[in-house]
Amino acid sequence: MLRVTNASRSIFVGPKVPGRLKSTLSVGIETKNADVSPELGWDDALPYSDIPGPKPLPVVGNLHRFLPGGEFYKKDTSDLFKTINETYGPVSKLPGMFGKPDFVLVYDADEVAKVFRSEGPWPVRMGAYCLDYYFRNLRKDFPPSLTVAQGQEWQEFRSAVNQVMMQPRNTKQYVEPIDMVTQEFIDRMREVRNDSQEMPPDFSHEIAKWALESITFVALDTRLNLFKNLAPDSEASKMIEAVHAVFDGMYELDFKPSPYKFISTPAYRRFVASMDYVTQVSAKYVNLAMERLKKAPTNEERTLSVLENLLIRTQDPQRAVTMALDMLLAGIDTTGTSVATVLYQLAIHPEKQAKLQEELDRVIQDPTKSLTTKQLEEMRYLRACIKETMRLTPIVIGNLRSTIKDMVIGGYQVPSGSMISMNSQAISTNELYFPRASEFIPERWLPGADDIKGKHPFAFLPFGFGPRMCVGRRFADLEIETAVAKVFRNFSLEWNRPPAKTQFRILFSFVDPLTFTVKDRV
Numbered sequence: 325m326l327r328v329t330n331a332s333r334s335i336f337v338g339p340k341v342p343g344r345l346k347s348t349l350s351v352g353i354e355t356k357n358a359d360v361s362p363e364l365g366w367d368d369a370l371p372y373s374d375i376p377g378p379k380p381l382p383v384v385g386n387l388h389r390f391l392p393g394g395e396f397y398k399k400d401t402s403d404l405f406k407t408i409n410e411t412y413g414p415v416s417k418l419p420g421m422f423g424k425p426d427f428v429l430v431y432d433a434d435e436v437a438k439v440f441r442s443e444g445p446w447p448v449r450m451g452a453y454c455l456d457y458y459f460r461n462l463r464k465d466f467p468p469s470l471t472v473a474q475g476q477e478w479q480e481f482r483s484a485v486n487q488v489m490m491q492p493r494n495t496k497q498y499v500e501p502i503d504m505v506t507q508e509f510i511d512r513m514r515e516v517r518n519d520s521q522e523m524p525p526d527f528s529h530e531i532a533k534w535a536l537e538s539i540t541f542v543a544l545d546t547r548l549n550l551f552k553n554l555a556p557d558s559e560a561s562k563m564i565e566a567v568h569a570v571f572d573g574m575y576e577l578d579f580k581p582s583p584y585k586f587i588s589t590p591a592y593r594r595f596v597a598s599m600d601y602v603t604q605v606s607a608k609y610v611n612l613a614m615e616r617l618k619k620a621p622t623n624e625e626r627t628l629s630v631l632e633n634l635l636i637r638t639q640d641p642q643r644a645v646t647m648a649l650d651m652l653l654a655g656i657d658t659t660g661t662s663v664a665t666v667l668y669q670l671a672i673h674p675e676k677q678a679k680l681q682e683e684l685d686r687v688i689q690d691p692t693k694s695l696t697t698k699q700l701e702e703m704r705y706l707r708a709c710i711k712e713t714m715r716l717t718p719i720v721i722g723n724l725r726s727t728i729k730d731m732v733i734g735g736y737q738v739p740s741g742s743m744i745s746m747n748s749q750a751i752s753t754n755e756l757y758f759p760r761a762s763e764f765i766p767e768r769w770l771p772g773a774d775d776i777k778g779k780h781p782f783a784f785l786p787f788g789f790g791p792r793m794c795v796g797r798r799f800a801d802l803e804i805e806t807a808v809a810k811v812f813r814n815f816s817l818e819w820n821r822p823p824a825k826t827q828f829r830i831l832f833s834f835v836d837p838l839t840f841t842v843k844d845r846v
């Protein structure tokens with residue numbers, strides 16, 4: 325049984341209680357490590373108030389740390405979490421402000437496993453407070469979206485949606501349409517490339533268009549035709565803008581200290597206006613789909629789309645609108661940035677790119693034809709490259725759960741209802757769980773790579789875990805695999821600049837323009 329010492333623990337400066345914490349000394353790769361002291365019971369654990377972390381001041385809490393001059397001022401979310409981990413250890417606490425709960429921050433895969441395994445059949449994931457506030461206070465005409473629904477309300481919604489979104493046959497019918505959208509993206513890359521074969525500074529906007537076009541086809545049965553010249557006041561341009569604004573709003577309102585529930589701030593007003601816009605557009609297309617369904621001959625034999633299936637299963641057009649909203653909010657920046665990140669990793673690792681291209685040339689002999697499910701299934705190195713990118717630079721900052729019972733986490737009493745934030749990037753780039761963790765090695769995901777493969781099943785969970793895990797992951801996989809396969813079958817990408825600057829807010833993103841040099845292969 326493998327047992328290793330966590331490097332990050334060596335700088336742990338929390339309270340020292342000899343023999344109390346298995347996790348401050350060593351961590352078992354399997355939870356039942358013989359050298360590890362047995363799990364502490366509630367009465368033996370230290371009180372919640374002892375969890376180390378930046379101490380709040382009376383009245384202002386930790387607000388001063390986020391203001392100019394404070395240690396967290398303008399700090400990237402990932403850097404902030406990393407600093408807290410290095411200063412306070414593998415389980416720490418960031419006290420909440422303005423009535424929001426504390427974050428218990430967890431950086432230890434054993435503790436992650438414990439949290440997920442105790443989540444029960446109705447996992448509670450709080451955190452998107454402004455979204456929740458929007459549905460429960462401003463849009464009572466719609467049921468809360470899947471992302472913010474909880475308990476039985478969530479379970480009923482999710483089981484109807486699972487049958488539509490998680491069935492492989494439902495994803496398969498989108499292989500050809502997603503290929504078609506992606507071919508337009510490839511053509512667009514040729515069109516916008518300059519004389520030095522470089523992508524324009526707003527290339528990430530082109531990727532966002534591809535992501536929006538793809539997910540709109542799934543969520544709303546419609547083509548926005550984003551690669552045709554896009555007027556700034558077109559519905560499609562405004563949708564891209566609105567979705568970005570919603571994410572920015574969630575960061576400003578939920579992550580940073582904000583009194584929006586008491587005072588209507590500019591960030592809050594922008595968030596509400598953007599949500600209203602996305603809701604209005606979604607409702608328009610759901611109504612059109614309903615009209616189509618009503619007019620369809622009853623003896624018509626065809627596979628129903630995701631939206632039509634949702635309408636039939638939920639029998640509730642308002643619910644179909646909130647699900648479409650969920651898909652649009654959760655399905656644009658996530659897949660778009662994932663593709664951008666894979667392109668970047670392969671551009672800076674030409675030897676891995678060449679290896680991928682060998683696979684692509686073997687499997688996709690005629691690049692002018694649409695990809696098939698069989699071809700996608702055959703491309704193992706493609707999937708390995710995508711997984712490795714998600715491990716090294718996960719686009720979602722972490723997984724969240726609220727505890728549904730009192731638990732001992734990291735040797736501390738954590739009461740029921742506490743918010744646990746499990747930091748994906750810190751965990752999946754920890755040497756403890758992945759040998760040569762900072763290197764880009766897609767081979768670790770292929771069979772036989774025993775010396776470099778992952779060591780802990782809970783150290784890499786890009787789509788979350790359990791009954792509440794990402795409901796769109798089959799579509800995300802399909803979209804990302806199609807885009808990466810087609811880009812590298814058609815082109816070779818180079819990165820001839822200093823390393824691109826990135827940032828982490830709620831999602832990971834590139835700050836520098838993605839001006840890849842793109843050379844034709846076909």
Ligand code: HEM
Binds near residue numbers: 470482792794796
């Ligand atoms: C690379 C792309 C994506 C990543 C990394 C990602 C990641 C995640 C994660 C980490 C969660 C939370 C899971 C949990 O709490 O256990 C989640 C939830 C969710 N995702 Fe995704 N996602 C992606 C793409 C998509 C797409 C394309 C859609 C829509 C088609 C989507 C829709 C959702 C929804 C609706 C939820 C909430 C599920 C619930 O609460 O029941 N995601 N996603």
